[in-house]
Amino acid sequence: MNDFITPKNHKAFKAQVLSSHIDDEVKDCAIAYIDPRGGGPDPDHTHPHDHLFTVIAGEIEIRMDGDAFAVTEGMSLRVPGEKRHSVWNTGLTTAKVMGISLRKE
Template sequence: MSEFMTPPNHVNFKAKKLFGEMGKILDGAIAYIDVNGGGPTELHTHAHSHLFIVTQGEAKIQLDTEEVIVKKDESFLVDGQVPHAVWNHSEEETVMIGISVK
């Protein structure tokens, strides 16, 4: 979405905007995904969307027939009505924050 920057009047501080306004937040969670881990094992859909933010490692998001790789310090919004699943895509544990939005 953007690169790291130092805001005005800050020292030794780097920030990166991960997302802007996108609706009503329903809930948020943090996930620790082991190597070769993820799920669900079959693609699924639901009424709400997911904003995924990777804080460590790398995630592979399967969207119907497309794959999206989300790296550390990146985010991706998954439309809940598109069949999807999320998997670890690195040789280390992947840590990801998931925010459900309407």
């Protein structure tokens, strides 16, 4: 995991961008390994692009505008960038999550 980083305001969270500036709709694609009780950012944040999170292994909780959404292995959830959000591992094992950043039209 030499090319992995821990983004600002995240904990027990390692991510690596797999590809960026893919096309007019897809900004980038990354893979993240989030340890139990890890996640972020803290506090929740917003930005101009959406995320599409897919859980490859484990389980996460996506906090969005005061609500919490459980996303388990094989599930995906699109998070509008203008909603305050963060991602947390609520499971007992490391979660493996694919994140795709989608530009707004």
